[in-house]
Amino acid sequence: MSVQEDGGHRGTEIAARTERRWATISVIIIVAMALLAAFAGIHRATMPQPRVETTDPSRLHLSGEFAESNLGSVLEANGAVTVRAIGQQYSFTPACIVVPAETPITLRATSADVVHGILVQGTNINTMLVPGYISEQLMRFEKTGDYLMPCQEFCSFGHEGMWGKVRVIDQAKFAELAKSGGRLSCVGQ
DSSP: OOOOHHHHHHHHHHHHHHHHHHHHHHHHHHHHHHHHHHHHHHHHHHHOOOOOOBBOOGGGSSSSSSGGGGEEEOTTSSSSSSEEEEHHHHHEEEEEEETTSSOOOOEEEESSOOOEEOTTTSSSSSEEBBBTBBBEEEEESSSSSEEEEOOOOSSSTTTTGEEEEEEEEHHHHHHHHHHHOOBBBTTTT
């Protein structure tokens, strides 16, 4: 065997060894990622959410946070806005929510009967309303205007007519309306 053939053979061995190492490292990374994904999925499925709020769907309109007089928008002492709403076949209460632009808003909503969904078109606001549970969604609107809010979970015949609206108004106008107290909705606007 010549020196040149010996060097070529050695180069081939080195290349093969390097390829095996990289292949082993790749397989280890793939297995580790699969194990992490499995652990995360099992952990999430077996561990409860950090905070789950429940409510009695048969008494929503009568008392508590979702009583009729408590639905709509309210300006909190810290300047944030809280909106409370209920979804029921085939409407949202209130049907039109009024909120200020450029303000942190917390939507707290639930369902009185079946699973509903709130989707505010043109935004990334999308949450499910499940009977017996309170959904909380943080939102903020940068510009004024009306946004359509359809139910995006099929809730039975009549689902296609379940639409609401979010009316975003100027902060100063909202503050003026909020001075009167009570909960705000689009009624009378």
